Amino acid sequence: MMLSLPTVALYTSVQLLSLVQQSQGQAYFDVTDNGDSYILNSLNDHHVEMQISSILQNEAQKYKDYPPIVSFPTKSQRTLEPGHIPPYVLDYSPLVYLYSEERYLPYDIGEFVTNFHVRYKNGTVVPGTQEGMDIGKLAALGDGGNSTKKMYLTSNSNFDADPDWITGVKNKPSLINGEIRDAPATLIVVDKGNGWVDAYWFYFYSFNLGPFVMGQGPYGNHVGDWEHSLVRFYKGEPVIVWMSAHGGGGAFYYHNLEKWHMDERHPIIFSAMGTHANYPSVGQHPHDLPYDILSDFTDRGPLWNPERNYLGYTFDGKNVWPATNNSNKNYIGREWAYGNWLRFKGHWGDRQLPEDDPRQKYTLIGGHKYIDGPTGPLRKNLMRIVPCERAKWWNFWRGCNVRQNIKWGVGVESEGYNCGNLFVKVQPGWVRSALNKITWGGGFCYIVDLLYG
Numbered sequence: 192m193m194l195s196l197p198t199v200a201l202y203t204s205v206q207l208l209s210l211v212q213q214s215q216g217q218a219y220f221d222v223t224d225n226g227d228s229y230i231l232n233s234l235n236d237h238h239v240e241m242q243i244s245s246i247l248q249n250e251a252q253k254y255k256d257y258p259p260i261v262s263f264p265t266k267s268q269r270t271l272e273p274g275h276i277p278p279y280v281l282d283y284s285p286l287v288y289l290y291s292e293e294r295y296l297p298y299d300i301g302e303f304v305t306n307f308h309v310r311y312k313n314g315t316v317v318p319g320t321q322e323g324m325d326i327g328k329l330a331a332l333g334d335g336g337n338s339t340k341k342m343y344l345t346s347n348s349n350f351d352a353d354p355d356w357i358t359g360v361k362n363k364p365s366l367i368n369g370e371i372r373d374a375p376a377t378l379i380v381v382d383k384g385n386g387w388v389d390a391y392w393f394y395f396y397s398f399n400l401g402p403f404v405m406g407q408g409p410y411g412n413h414v415g416d417w418e419h420s421l422v423r424f425y426k427g428e429p430v431i432v433w434m435s436a437h438g439g440g441g442a443f444y445y446h447n448l449e450k451w452h453m454d455e456r457h458p459i460i461f462s463a464m465g466t467h468a469n470y471p472s473v474g475q476h477p478h479d480l481p482y483d484i485l486s487d488f489t490d491r492g493p494l495w496n497p498e499r500n501y502l503g504y505t506f507d508g509k510n511v512w513p514a515t516n517n518s519n520k521n522y523i524g525r526e527w528a529y530g531n532w533l534r535f536k537g538h539w540g541d542r543q544l545p546e547d548d549p550r551q552k553y554t555l556i557g558g559h560k561y562i563d564g565p566t567g568p569l570r571k572n573l574m575r576i577v578p579c580e581r582a583k584w585w586n587f588w589r590g591c592n593v594r595q596n597i598k599w600g601v602g603v604e605s606e607g608y609n610c611g612n613l614f615v616k617v618q619p620g621w622v623r624s625a626l627n628k629i630t631w632g633g634g635f636c637y638i639v640d641l642l643y644g
């Protein structure tokens with residue numbers, strides 16, 4: 192990659208320049224600390240393999256001859272060129288329906304960080320971040336991995352007053368092409384060996400408005416919200432799409448997902464109101480607790496096409512390679528201006544507000560009103576071999592079921608129903624509805640559906 196002079200002039204710090212490495216004429220960012228990689232250290236599945244058929248029970252036969260997926264493939268197992276985003280990754284990129292009345296829209300990470308300084312967990316301000324924070328400075332913030340040195344981007348002003356940098360009010364997708372001009376998504380492509388390639392699309396919102404619990408809430412709000420989806424390819428063909436929701440998420444066969452009517456290759460994802468959790472369908476989505484106690488809502492609001500505006504990288508577990516190209520020619524090389532921000536290990540938002548802060552609240556069922564901001568993209572297990580990021584606490588078998596049926600939302604806006612897989616043909620309607628009630632408010636269906644859906 193050749194660096195043009197104007198691009199180089201955008202570098203903001205000397206430290207940043209020292210983090211740019213060269214290999215065979217190609218420049219990249221080292222995201223490790225003196226060779227000590229927090230990503231490698233936090234993973235147990237270093238160089239492991241898995242047959243795809245072992246997680247595709249429903250279609251195991253069809254996939255039985257596919258070569259294994261490899262975490263940290265060897266050089267000869269790789270098909271990706273560093274910094275090269277394959278065209279199929281863009282051809283099959285997901286589009287995201289935001290909620291029609293979404294109050295917290297996507298935001299530009301570069302603009303976001305200018306509203307912060309950085310603090311350690313103990314409250315001490317990290318030197319050099321008091322003023323003039325920018326995305327370039329993030330790269331120089333070293334060891335946030337050690338728990339005593341954990342860092343938090345901490346708001347300079349009251350985020351609770353809903354300033355524009357929190358709501359992203361100007362960042363509505365264009366009605367013409369779905370682009371959000373001032374809020375790039377982040378695309379990170381990872382080689383999983385033998386022709387397997389994972390394309391991670393990260394969606395950043397400045398604020399997560401947590402869900403309501405039995406009419407009370409919201410609970411679990413936090414500053415900074417990283418959501419993501421994964422499209423897993425085999426030799427350029429999309430096979431699985433996984434999408435994040437509340438630290439868990441759902442995996443689906445690509446071919447079962449709804450597609451964009453303008454170009455049927457692109458799968459559709461629905462981002463829930465406030466929480467931005469991702470679902471494959473419209474309606475009410477109960478999560479974590481039965482009887483719809485905790486629910487997300489999705490609908491067909493503005494349609495966001497992140498492929499129009501993204502920061503692109505490839506990642507090999509150690510180094511981040513800025514894309515040499517971009518599907519939007521206006522943005523080629525922009526990654527160099529953003530610098531090595533992916534190296535930042537800290538939290539992308541304020542620490543959980545203390546109990547004596549008037550904005551904080553606590554209830555037994557909902558937990559805290561304000562919790563810690565999340566960590567960034569490289570902390571999301573990108574070297575994974577199963578498509579799921581991690582298992583939720585109740586998933587004791589640590590399974591990752593790739594769903595045969597797309598999961599329908601419930602409620603008035605629903606375009607289908609889950610336990611429908613079991614009861615949809617039951618007539619009359621009141622019997623069906625009674626069955627749904629009896630089966631633990633749908634909780635039973637929810638679990639059955641998780642296992643066998």
Ligand SMILES: *[C@@H]1O[C@H](CO)[C@@H](O)[C@H](O)[C@H]1NC(C)=O
Nearest residue numbers: 334335336337338339340341
């Ligand atoms: C974290 O940092 C503290 C203070 O610098 C040090 O005493 C401790 O050993 C470190 N812990 C780890 C796990 O590196």
Ligand SMILES: *[C@@H]1O[C@H](CO)[C@@H](O)[C@H](O)[C@H]1NC(C)=O
Nearest residue numbers: 311312313314315339340341
């Ligand atoms: C807070 O933690 C940082 C990083 O470990 C340390 O440098 C600083 O001295 C600590 N401040 C106090 C008041 O303990």
Ligand SMILES: *[C@@H]1O[C@H](CO)[C@@H](O)[C@H](O)[C@H]1NC(C)=O
Nearest residue numbers: 276277278281516517518519
């Ligand atoms: C990469 O750049 C070339 C030349 O500008 C362009 O023709 C091509 O379509 C680009 N490819 C992608 C995937 O954006």
